[in-house]
Amino acid sequence: MHNINVLITGVGGQGVVLASDILCDVALAGGCDVKKTDTLGMAQRGGSVVTHMRIGEVIDSPLIGEGEVDLLLSFEKLEAARWSSYLSPNASVIVSDQSVPPMSVNLGTSVYPDDALVMRILRHGGAKVMFVEGQRMATELGNSKVLNVLMLGALSVLLPFDNESWKGVITQRLPAKVVDINIKAFECGRSFMLDAISKNAACACGSDCDGSLS
């Protein structure tokens, strides 16, 4: 298989590290070589966080180079746009349709980018972009903390690992009392994505989209 380069981004506290841990375990169970590297320490406190993850036969560098990302999964719009120089022309981007305003935006000293700018930045190099109503769906499930697993469900559609493997890892990784709701969240994200791809209409990447992000 070709190497798959995945970037997961978000705001400290959104569960980026857990999401990447789950994906790594799934890839490892699938017999792949895996390397990943997280943001830890001071930068984690409510700041921008990013995880680089590489899956393939033999991986050297744990960091992905600019222009080399195949899949960008982001839990926040600004944090998706921030990494767009890493996208390859064939990249697929899945973004939770939510904004967490940085402090400077609350204080009025900077402006949060509007959706049009976020889209322009993400699509600049040719990537296909999909917005997922992650927050709404997570809240409807009764716990907004499941956003990360819900988004993994959406991402899973674009990866060559079977559904049961994902659920097995989620069951292993999470405390027993939240496994059920996370499995539901995973399925919810997955079916949203499958739906969106088959309908095409929900795909935000425009008229040139063939409906298949993979």
Place this chain on the structure above:
Amino acid sequence: MKKLLSGNEAIALGAYHAGLRVAAAYPGTPSTEILENLSKFKDIHAEWAPNEKVAFEVGLGACYTGVRAMVSMKHVGLNVAADPFMAASVTGVRGGLVVVSADDPGIHSSQNEQDNRCFAKFAKIAMFEPSDSQDAYDIMPLAFEISERFDTPVMVRSTTRISHAKTVVDITKERPDSLPPAVFKRDMAKFVTLPVNARRRQQLTLERLEKLAEYSETCPLNRIIQGSADVGVISSGVAFNYAREVLPTASFLKLVMSYPLPQNMIRRFAAGVKRLVVIEELDPFIEEQVRAMGLEVEGKAFIPASGELNKDIICCAAQKAGWGALDVRKADGELQEMLGSLTKRPPLLCPGCPHTGVFYVLGSLGMRRREVGLVITGDIGCYTLAAYPQLNAMDTCACMGAGIGQALGMEKAGVGDKLVAVIGDSTFLHSGITGLLNAVYNKSSITIVILDNRTTAMTGHQHHPGTGFTAQGEETQAVDLVALVKSCGAANVQEVSAFDLRALRSVLREAIDKPELVVLVVRGDCVAISRKKVAPLAIDVKKCGRCLSCLSLGCAAIQKDGENMRIDAQLCAGCTLCQQKCAFNAIAPVLAEEATNA
């Protein structure tokens, strides 16, 4: 068995399988998880020491009894431990002693960038550098063996991208069933560094270095990967992996034992290639030694000597130098411009953080902008974030424990401002106590504020001598901070709640105005560990006067929602600071029934 392990997990597991018996550390990014992982093994002793110097001394004492010991720390931790580290080079060891130094190129979570490989050269000891978690796991048994065989401490130097990257490890070893008992055999000439002994042993360190250099020629972890004869790359650590991808056809000499260098191996490698290149992160550590061998070598003329490397940086350097790198895809001008317009997201104190109130008060005492005002010397911890806007309440931060000494220095220099030194509980126990002693001894009248959040928060909530628990989860004596401060001779010691703005204001104002040394212990548990279930607050927009003063707390839960202010109920920890500040009485806890309906 194959497992995905971080470099830190691999170091811990490798050491455990190598028969490690005693481990000591002080938390510090990116090294913290080494001891955290070791603490889970109940058949060894794994401890948090109050600082790296003490941790090192614990390791040194343990290895003198013939057992294997390991100490781990971040790069600047080795500065703190440098005294016993240098002494250990002279006394040597009995059981293996491994020092793990986790450096932070690019300064992800540190106050500086330093290449601790220089410490191995400085102390004349052997050093290993893993390139990934497999290397880290494989190095550990060898490091202990070399330590014992050559009577030397051995350094394992990791970096953020090794320690915190997860890679696949083939776990091939098991911990031995039985290990030798700890026995201390007296050897005055070895263990007592009286000048007469130290002079002789100092000479032995030079002889030892020669033997280690001989060994490094045969070290099984150093290897040559034959490629094109046009360019030969010598590399170590994570840089090796980047370089392999950027220059896939080049020949490589991968150094895992990177001090002392295998000079013959390097000469052989150099003889087989047209251009010899060293690609290494931070200092030209290998490059300068290779050049000193009389070989023509390239490297830092193209590769930056500061900051974290990555493939893009090496690729640009390789293209400039003509080492034959592939093309890189760079963001074009239009994209760069759009990206440049995006607002940054620096880290913040968490909503409900016990540090917010005290820094808000310090910043708003009205003395910060006066000509003779208030200087706040700071320290290392989450609270260093108080230097950012909106709080703007920290003027210095150098290293662990520095704030107290700095305030005293400013006072004795004759600065007219009032001086407040702010330090966390774990940092105070690490290296603030001597600063306090000095302030008492030298008749200072500064104010010292100890922020007691009952944990080492920034590194992920490790125990320390003030928390009442050991690293392995056993209950133990918790130091009484007030009694400790008093016993140092500080007469005026007061305690105040971190969540009571009025009390904080009056106590701080009084302490600052008083012409004597005052120590304030501000009590408030770290919100990330106490996880108290309290109702979040909400803003009644009908009452809200839009004065925006709640924003001055710099709390991420308080947000602008168009014209209105709102509190994000998911983020709010219910600390009530904003409620205390609100002049319009518009902020109140959400009632339980409203919360469930929302």
